[in-house]
Amino acid sequence: MKAENKNALLRGLRDGVPIGAGYFAVAFSLGIYAAGGGSASGLSPFQGFVASLFTIASAGEYAGFKVILNAGTYIEMALVILVANCRYLLMSCALSQRVSPDLRMVHRIGMGAFITDEIFAVSIAQKGYIPPCYTYGAALSSVLPWAIGTMLGIIAGEILPGIVVNALSVAIYGMFLAIIIPPAKKDRIILGIVLFSFALSFAIQYIPYLKDMTEGIRIIVLTVVISAAAALLFPVKGETENA
Amino acid sequence: MHNTWLYILIMAGVSFLIRVLPMTLLRKPIKSRFLRSFLFYVPYITLSVMTFPAIMQTGDSVIPGLIALVLGIGMAWAGCGLFPVAIGCCAVVLVAQLIL
Numbered sequence: 642m643k644a645e646n647k648n649a650l651l652r653g654l655r656d657g658v659p660i661g662a663g664y665f666a667v668a669f670s671l672g673i674y675a676a677g678g679g680s681a682s683g684l685s686p687f688q689g690f691v692a693s694l695f696t697i698a699s700a701g702e703y704a705g706f707k708v709i710l711n712a713g714t715y716i717e718m719a720l721v722i723l724v725a726n727c728r729y730l731l732m733s734c735a736l737s738q739r740v741s742p743d744l745r746m747v748h749r750i751g752m753g754a755f756i757t758d759e760i761f762a763v764s765i766a767q768k769g770y771i772p773p774c775y776t777y778g779a780a781l782s783s784v785l786p787w788a789i790g791t792m793l794g795i796i797a798g799e800i801l802p803g804i805v806v807n808a809l810s811v812a813i814y815g816m817f818l819a820i821i822i823p824p825a826k827k828d829r830i831i832l833g834i835v836l837f838s839f840a841l842s843f844a845i846q847y848i849p850y851l852k853d854m855t856e857g858i859r860i861i862v863l864t865v866v867i868s869a870a871a872a873l874l875f876p877v878k879g880e881t882e883n884a
Numbered sequence: 885m886h887n888t889w890l891y892i893l894i895m896a897g898v899s900f901l902i903r904v905l906p907m908t909l910l911r912k913p914i915k916s917r918f919l920r921s922f923l924f925y926v927p928y929i930t931l932s933v934m935t936f937p938a939i940m941q942t943g944d945s946v947i948p949g950l951i952a953l954v955l956g957i958g959m960a961w962a963g964c965g966l967f968p969v970a971i972g973c974c975a976v977v978l979v980a981q982l983i984l
Contacts, residue, residue, distance in 0.1 A: 666967055688888055695896035700931055705895040707934075709888060718891055722898040725930050729899070731923045733906035734914055746908060753907035754900055807943050808978035814939040814949075815956045815973030817931045822960030824928065831928055838932035846937065856938075864930040871929070872921035 646774045653763075653778020660759045660779065661786035667699050668787045670812035672794015675706045678806060679799070682710050686792045686799075693791035697757050697784055701725040702791075703813060708857040717857045724861045732761045741770040748773040755780035830875045838867055948980035 642650075671693070677683025684692065684706065696702050704725040708718045733753050740752065752764070752773050760783065764776045798806055825832040842863055845851050854862065914920050935953075942949035952973040959969045 663966065666970070670970065682888075684888060688892060692892045692895060695892075696899045698899055700927070700934065701899060702895070703934060704930075705891070709886075709891045712886055715886075715890065715894055718894045719898050722895055723902065724926070726899050726902050728923055728927050729903045730906055731914065731920070733903050734910055737907045737910060749908045750904050753904035756903045756907075804978065804981050807948070807981060808974045811939060811942050811949065811952045811973045811977045812970040814935045814952065815970035816966050817935045818953075818956035818973075819960045819964070819966040819969040821928050821931050821935075822957055823963075826961055831925075834925060835928055835932045838929045839936040842933040843937045860930060860933055863933040864926060867929045867933075868922050868925045871925040872918050876917050876921045877924045 649772035649774040657779035657782030661783035664787040665790040668790030669794040676798025694788040
């Protein structure tokens with residue numbers, strides 16, 4: 642291996658460690674949810690490990706596990722993943738601008754496959770063209786804790802008493818709140834949109850016809866409709882490639 | 885009956901395509917302001933609609949989840965990070981279940 646590649650790999654591995662620690666905690670609570678509280682459709686620890694290893698997305702996996710637990714359709718699964726993960730489209734576009742134009746296809750695929758909020762953030766912060774080995778390093782030290790955390794969470798969800806599982810299962814919502822509230826505090830428009838989303842998500846349970854949608858479809862419809870409305874009413878200014 | 889492995893394959897496959905297609909095909913920034921705005925708002929909205937009202941289905945009643953929601957928003961507003969907010973929500977649900 643060339644010295645500069647090795648260097649980039651080591652830097653990536655190092656920068657991935659704190660990411661991995663955070664991932665482990667999030668994945669654990671995701672696993673608690675995926676276990677399904679003892680329901681027959683809950684995932685096995687190994688299924689959770691594989692799902693996390695290859696999907697690497699908190700909101701996306703939560704939505705996907707919800708479809709599995711509710712025995713939704715496969716189409717619903719594809720759509721819910723598309724919606725929950727569509728920010729990665731944007732990140733992938735941004736990343737494509739920051740690699741060498743001569744970068745081989747295999748590395749374009751490799752770098753793209755590991756895009757998460759955090760791995761994207763540390764990669765894009767590199768100076769000049771992003772070395773693929775840096776992204777691989779960051780992924781190596783963070784994706785495995787993510788998959789193992791999910792697996793251990795499912796095991797915990799299966800063996801711990803119900804009252805403790807209930808308590809732990811709320812952790813994922815706590816994390817979601819910790820992601821959406823700080824930007825909402827800074828930006829009145831985001832605050833309004835978050836509150837409106839809460840309200841509509843609650844109200845839709847009582848609206849005839851609409852209330853019959855499965856939870857996965859509800860997430861898709863609400864997200865697409867509210868996001869489109871927000872984009873029309875409050876278009877964002879300037880470059881948002883780091884969003 | 886659905887096959888869990890097939891679900892997982894779709895989950896992983898669609899995620900992979902979303903991440904890899906622009907990187908390999910587009911190679912240009914998204915120009916449309918509407919599309920950029922749409923993609924900017926999606927994460928906040930999807931996390932919001934996944935959190936509420938689902939958080940209220942935590943225990944046998946809606947009360948523990950509701951308390952967790954209020955505490956979580958309060959802690960995040962006060963500047964607490966991902967981990968403290970999650971632990972706080974877990975703790976309050978555990979206590980609420982024991983008391984109620």
